Each structure stands twice: as structure tokens, then as C-alpha cells.
Amino acid sequence: MTKRNIILSVDNLVIKFQLRGKVLTAIRGASLDLYEGESLAIVGESGSGKSVFTKSFMGLLDKNGWIDSGSIIYGGNDLAKYNRERDWLNIRGKEIAMIFQEPMTSLNPLKSIGKQVKESIQLHQNLKGKAAKEEAIKILRDVGIDNPEKRYNQYPHEFSGGMRQRVVIAIAVGCKPNILICDEPTTALDVTIQAQILDLLKTLKKKYSLTTIYITHDLGVVANVADRVAVMYGGDIIEIGKSEEIFYNPKHPYTWALLSSLPQLGKKGEALYSIKGTPPNLFHDIKGDPFAPRNPKALKIDFIKKPPYFHVSPTHKVKSWLLDPRAPKVKPPKSLKLLRYKIGDDLDEK
Amino acid sequence: MLGYAMKRLLQSLFTLLIVITIVFLLMRMMPEEGYFGDGYEKLDEEQREAILTSMGLRDPLHKQLLNFYKQILRGDLGKSIIYRPKVSIGEILKTKIPYSLKFGLAAMAVSIVVGIPLGIGMSLSKDSVLDKLGTIYIVLINAVPAAVYYLFLQIYITGRFNLPILYSEHRPLSWVLPTISMSLGGIASYAMWMRRYMIDEINKDYVKLARAKGMRNRNIMMSHVLRNAFVPMAQYLPSAILFTIAGSIYVESLYSIPGMGGLLVDAIQRQDNTLVQALVLIYSSIGILGLFLGDIFMAILDPRIKLSKKEGAR
16 A cells, blocks of 8 residues: 555544443554545454444544543544534534444434435535535435435435435435445345445445445455455454455454354354354453453463554554564464455455 | 325214214113103103103114214204203303313413423433423322312412412403413423433434534434424324313312313213213214324324325225
8 A cells, every 4th residue: 555644543542431330441542544545444343342433533422421531633633632512513524424334214204315415415515405406416316316306305214225325325425524434334234235335335435535434344345345454352453454464364363263253264064153252341441462361372461461563564463462573373273264265356356 | 195184084084973873872772861851750651752752762773873963964962951951052062162272272382382392401401400300290290199289279379379269251360270280281291202202313313314414413403303203292282182172170170160171070970861972972073083183294294104004904
């Protein structure tokens, strides 16, 4: 990857929530540099903090959550310090937009979809009345809705799930953002529609020169769309690198485990691989490597000291003691070698 | 929309027809004393038969039913027998309904004007002092029997502020307490439902998306949440308005307002068959009309309704 501008820089972010009288630490010192124009995928299992992490870029944390420390630098400002709605209104939609995973419920059922798309255009593009409507129709056409003039006046219940997700995308893109965060954009859709939506997102990314972040636990989606992959576990990014690096040369035992559970690697007649144990309890302090308790080959130090980032290449870094020169050589599971054949096509296509 | 309205209208008319028939049949099962008035004891069997025959009550049942339909179609509700002998029921209602309507509508206006903003305020500042006070009020009003706080108001407040204890048509001050009494319950229920529907809506995904696209919280509330929260409330509004004519038994008798409040109970106790029949008919027609208007109102506000009804298995 050629050296590109950093558009968003997160440093040592800690996010906490107040829950039933106890404090939960959802993000534990995560750092991330997002490059302009790239497509980054954040993967991890439920509860790893991937959604919370990206919601904090837009001030969309739930009311009981807050940024405890760290910074989110965007356009020279530290978003982590924002606490008034007025500040966030300059970011939300206009600079960073987000689409959610629930296309069936993400639209107001009592407003025509045209009005809902127009709302975001009026907010961010200084257009009014007829001009805004025309722009809305244009964007609806861009996201692949046939006959947008007629569809403009229809209501969400007259759209299928895939079509609704297109409308949600139109609303996000209608804001003309720089960064588009897609929070599991295809999870609720069936497979053929998934592929269409991903293609659409890729097309729009080019057309509107967007920087995109995909949050997903579907590694198939990742291979399809992402330039870079960040693997989250226990509220931190434990490995990040270019897609090829993560898929063909993963270094963290958790990444190994995650990739091993891809259904593509399963053998007919055998149970799919699954990671034993449960994610760490976020109410407690985590000592050492958060994945250590579930890692059968964990080293002693994994339970004692949190690993720093070790650089595998200029673009690939890992938080695992295995990369320390003193560590024993532990090989990744053999089955991962098959990945090149199983999903290589998706990766090369890009 | 028009198709849906027509369909709903036909359904309502059909329901009404069934109701009229049932009311007719039930009334024919009542003791026949109710048709004679005070002189019942003095009449012998033959005289009674003669009177019943003259009233058409000895005709075959289907003929009676047909006559009953015709009478209703003419808008004739018959004459009272015991309550005010020989006075047409329409006449009786004409003197009573305005009182109940006046107080009912005033109380409803107060309930809506106070209750709905209270509910909105409570939902927007969930768990705040306002929300807690409001909840205490709602629980109190719902838990304490209405008679208790009606009496409290009448006895304590009239003494304290020197307000008249009984209603009098020419002293507007005497209208205040009955109106307040009648609206206390309404305020509680409007606030409770409004709060509940608002919170339902605020937690929906489309609010998240609206926020993510950069809408002001205030605008989200105004143009998305408030309207959507109103829809489920709207359904009951027409019924609530129509039923104000039924009056409030408690309040009207406490302040001696000559309204509709106790009329049905009175008529039943005194076995005034035709009056009971007319009142039951009126109240059930109002119920049917209220539901019909509510559904139409909903269909105007919620575009999903036409479709889901049409696709339904009915």
C-alpha cells in the first residue's frame, strides 16, 4: 500500500459503560489509523467491542457509556472530547455516516422513503424543496432502485429487505460523508442479496470516494471487500494488516482460531471448528493476553503481561508474545493453508 | 384508502344490525311489568293483555322485530314508561346530554392538554424527578378508588377556596371542580400511554439511523417520534370523545349535575324497559361508531394499515 493520508486516528481509546451499578470496560486501549480511501474490515466475535468502537467515532454510544481516556483525531479535532450535541452534528452524517444491520427496522415506517432520504440531503447538502427531491431521486437511482420517481412516495413496508437496505445506504450516502461505517450491512439479508449489497457498496465507494469501515463477523464478506483487516478481541485490536497478510500469514492465536472456524475449511461429515470457552468478562480487569484462557497453547507470560504490538511487516502488526524472539516457535494450524484455495479468488478479484 | 373505509363501514353497519337484534331479543326476555308503569298492581290479567297487544307486544316475534327496525330507522326511540311516563326518550336525552357533553369535553380537553405533554416530558427525561413524580401520580390515581379523591376534592378544596359545593348553571365557578375531578383520571392515562408509546418509539432502530445521519435530537422527536407515538393513541380518541355523552355517574351525582351519568342505572332499577333499550342501543352504537372512526383515523396516519388489512385472512 502506498503511503496515504491518515483520515482518522484513534489512540489508546478506553470506553466504559455503567451497567446495573457496575462498570464494564468495553474498549481497552485500542488504537487505529484509518487511511483515506481505504476499506477496512473490523472482525471479531460478538462482544469484542467492534460496534462500540466505531459508534464512538460518531458520538452514538448509549447514554450509559462514555470515553474514559484516549483520543479520536479527525480533521484536527479530538472527537473524544466532544460532549455537546452541537459538536457532533458537524460530524454525524456530514463527515462520518453509518449504516446499520437492521434494514427491516432502520426506516421510519410512517414516512415515505423519499422524505427520509431527502431529510439527510437537506441537512448536509444545502438543497431545499424541489432540488433536494431531485437529488434524492438521483441517489435512489444510484443505489439501484428502479423507477425512483414512483418509489420516492412509497413507504418502507412496500420494500423488500434488500431494497430497504439500499434506501438506508442512500440515506447514508446522501449525507456526502468522507467515512462510511457499515455495521454488519448484510447480516440480515439472504446470500444473493448480500452479494448485491456488497457490490453496490464497492461501486458507491469509488463513485463518492468514500473511506469505508466494515464491521462484520463474516470473514467471507471481509475477503470480498476489505483492503485491510483489524481483528478485535476483548476490546482491543490484537492483529491488523492487509487482507492477504491476515488471511495467508496470520500470527495471533485468536486469528488462527477465527480463521479455522470458517465453514469453507470444514470437511464434509466433520463438525466445524469452534473456539472453546467464552470471551473475557468485561466487568473484570484483563491481565496479560485476553485470549490466553481460551488458548490451549498459551505461554506463561500470556497470563501475566499484556503483549505490545510486534511488527511483522510495515503494514502488519500483532499483539502476541509469540512474536517475541524468545518465544517458542508455535505453528499455525495446518488447515489454514487451504485458505488460499478456498477464498483466494475473492481476495485476488479486488 | 377509500376501499378500506367502505369495507370498514359495511362491517360496522353489519355489527350494528346484530347489536340491534340482540338488544331487541334481550328486552323481550325482560319481565313484562316494565311496560306498565306505576299502575301495574291495579290491572287485572285481561287489561294487561290488552295493553300489551296495543303496544304490539303480542304480535309474532318476526313482525315485532321488523317494526323495531322500522322504528329505529325513523330515529324514534320510543317513549319512557316509568322514568318520565309518556315522554319521548329523545326528549329526555335532549335535556340531559348537553350537561354531560359539556363537562365530558371540557374534562377531555384538560386531560389531553395536560396529560399528553406530561407523558412526553416524562419520556424525554426518563428517570428524572418529573418522570418519578408523574409515575407516582399515575399510580396513585389508578390505585386509589376514584370516589375517594372525588370526595376529597369536593370536601377539602371547596372549603379551602370557597368554591360552591353543588353545580349551578349560572355560576361558572361551580363548573371548575367537576371538570377537574373528571380529568384527573384522563390526565393519568394519557400521560401513561403517551410516555409508554414515546419510549417504545425512541428505542427503535430508525431513531438510531436518524441520529446517525446528523439530525438534531429535537427534530427527531418532533418529526419522527412524536407522530409515530401518536398513532396508537389516535385509535381511541374518537371513542373517548363520543363516550363523553355518557357522563360520569360519580361526579354528576356528587355535584348534582342533571346529566346522563346515572340515567342507565336509574332506568334499570325502575324497570323502564324502553328507556333501558334505548340507552343500551345508543351506547353500543357509539362504541361501534367510535371504533370505526378510530380505524379510519389510524389508516390516515399509518400507511401500512390498508395493506395489512387487505392481506389478512378475513
